[in-house]
Amino acid sequence: MKAQKSILLVINPIAGDTDKKPIIEAFKNHVRTNGNTPLVYETTGENDNEAIANYIDDHDVKRVLISGGDGTIRQVADGLKERSINIGLLPSGSANGLASNFLIPENLEDQLDIALGDTFIDLDVLDINGYTSLHIADLGVNAKLIKNYEKSEIRGKLGYFLQAIPTLLNSDYPFEVEIFANGKSHKEEGVLIAIANANKFGTGANINPTGKMDDGLFEVLIFKNLSIKGIIQTFYDDAPLDPDFVTVISSKEATIKCTKPIAFQIDGEFIGEQSLVEAKMTPHKLRIAIP
Structure with missing residues (x-):
């Protein structure tokens, strides 16, 4: 029997000024269907980097999905610099520039299939003025x-x-x-x-x-x-x-x-x-x- 994995969704509730409940529900259903455990962290704008890193360690998270814009992705990346963990994108920001570079489709179910899939890019990370x-x-x-x-x-x-x-x-x-x-x-x-x-x-x-x-x-x-x-x-x-x-x-x-x-x-x-x-x-x- 395959062991369950904890999959974390980090979601920015105000990104793109859209209702995030359908994203959360689709995420939970998709993860459970594959026999894994869905976890959700909603960003607050206060100490999210540290809180996300601690949440990942405390729950032995194996993959992180990010729903928000480029700022949310960057925020999560800050908290994962010293950790080797796979990331998936469910773009829901105003412009979603990074996701557009990866040709992430607009359909949520397709996004979930990709985010939980096995094809990856090892993205470069820059430091600009800290x-x-x-x-x-x-x-x-x-x-x-x-x-x-x-x-x-x-x-x-x-x-x-x-x-x-x-x-x-x-x-x-x-x-x-x-x-x-x-x-x-x-x-x-x-x-x-x-x-x-x-x-x-x-x-x-x-x-x-x-x-x-x-x-x-x-x-x-x-x-x-x-x-x-x-x-x-x-x-x-x-x-x-x-x-x-x-x-x-x-x-x-x-x-x-x-x-x-x-x-x-x-x-x-x-x-x-x-x-x-x-x-x-x-x-x-x-x-x-x-x-």
């Missing part, structure tokens, strides 16, 4: 959009859309930066400087088409202007980016210095205005179940 990053961090217009979105009352993709135009109209860009990477200095002007472990934003824009999420490198991308042609190209997966629109630097470490503080976000969370950003690849990997 924060864990798995997806994409950036300085500039996108970070300012996220800042404005967090202050708005309308959630989901509609909330992002409604903030996009006023953000662009009120943005004081381009800005000047100096980037140190691979023993070289690069002085550039840009409207957005991205530190990308992944390829796509949650919107589907493929800003880093040649990047790989498990190769031990990340890309610094300097978007020089708000070129309509360049933006449209990002929505075609096989389209090479115009070098007049974006400069790409691959590295394991990079330091970005701005002439003035600029809006900065990591994996969909606004961090504040920063004039110095230091990014490096860590020795940690996050094993995530994928299609």
